[in-house]
Amino acid sequence: MKKIVVANWKMNPETPREARRLFAKVKRTADRLRRIAIVVCPPAVFLSLLRPGKNLVLGGQDIFNEPRGAFTGSISAAQIKYAGAGHIIIGHSERRRLGETDELVNKKVRLALKTGLKVILCLGETARDERSDYLRALRGMLERDLDRVSRAEAKDLIIVYEPVWAIGGSASSADTPEDFLEHALFLKKVLAAGFGQNLALSIPILYGGSVTPENAADFLGRGEAAGLLVGHESLRADRFNVILRLADGSA
Ligand code: 13P
Numbered sequence: 001m002k003k004i005v006v007a008n009w010k011m012n013p014e015t016p017r018e019a020r021r022l023f024a025k026v027k028r029t030a031d032r033l034r035r036i037a038i039v040v041c042p043p044a045v046f047l048s049l050l051r052p053g054k055n056l057v058l059g060g061q062d063i064f065n066e067p068r069g070a071f072t073g074s075i076s077a078a079q080i081k082y083a084g085a086g087h088i089i090i091g092h093s094e095r096r097r098l099g100e101t102d103e104l105v106n107k108k109v110r111l112a113l114k115t116g117l118k119v120i121l122c123l124g125e126t127a128r129d130e131r132s133d134y135l136r137a138l139r140g141m142l143e144r145d146l147d148r149v150s151r152a153e154a155k156d157l158i159i160v161y162e163p164v165w166a167i168g169g170s171a172s173s174a175d176t177p178e179d180f181l182e183h184a185l186f187l188k189k190v191l192a193a194g195f196g197q198n199l200a201l202s203i204p205i206l207y208g209g210s211v212t213p214e215n216a217a218d219f220l221g222r223g224e225a226a227g228l229l230v231g232h233e234s235l236r237a238d239r240f241n242v243i244l245r246l247a248d249g250s251a
Pocket of ligand 1: 008092162166167168169208209210211229230231232233
């Protein structure tokens with residue numbers, strides 16, 4: 001299966017001009033790569049300015065949990081789709097920190113899937129404990145977030161294991177590839193209980209949290225990650241393009 005690399009630009013850059021320039025640099029590299037799928041998730045206001053390519057599609061960073069109505073400041077699943085997104089990040093820790101519960105994440109997940117968006121569901125623990133109690137919490141999170149998602153809909157899921165403590169640092173702040181693999185297998189088991197073994201095996205599990213050109217190959221190799229979710233390094237085209245080439249196997 002092709003590796004998936006997702007760029008989460010978060011609330012960057014500031015101007016449309018910078019967004020176009022960054023995207024153009026990434027696209028030039030993407031055009032030469034054949035063995036990866038790339039999803040760039042800019043702020044929603046930039047979506048309609050950027051033209052996706054064959055292996056480079058667009059995604060949103062969040063949607064509201066209702067399909068339409070009097071919700072000042074919010075963006076619906078359908079609106080983000082019409083703006084050009086084929087994917088949507090849901091449940092990012094930076095949204096959960098603002099008070100987003102699993103119940104809301106679940107509403108958004110089901111709404112997005114019904115709208116025909118592929119869901120990039122993020123989850124991870126804020127801290128680990130010696131008795132591994134956090135694993136139970138992680139399982140509960142995944143179960144609640146995917147509650148009432150059908151098997152047919154589950155085909156459009158991408159899961160990102162993104163430990164919150166690993167976000168926003170240098171290569172050494174990241175989890176280890178071995179640890180990632182262990183947690184990805186754990187999440188697969190939870191998925192298998194809900195959707196069956198075969199379907200669970202087909203749902204990609206990505207790693208996120210301080211991915212850099214220095215550690216990307218190890219997560220994809222030793223960590224057997226199906227792909228990567230890249231935050232701050234996706235804002236530096238030269239460094240992000242190295243990650244793309246590594247994931248493509250052509251670096
Ligand atoms: P960093 O790559 O900056 O750690 O961000 C990770 C992240 O939150 C991606 O969504």
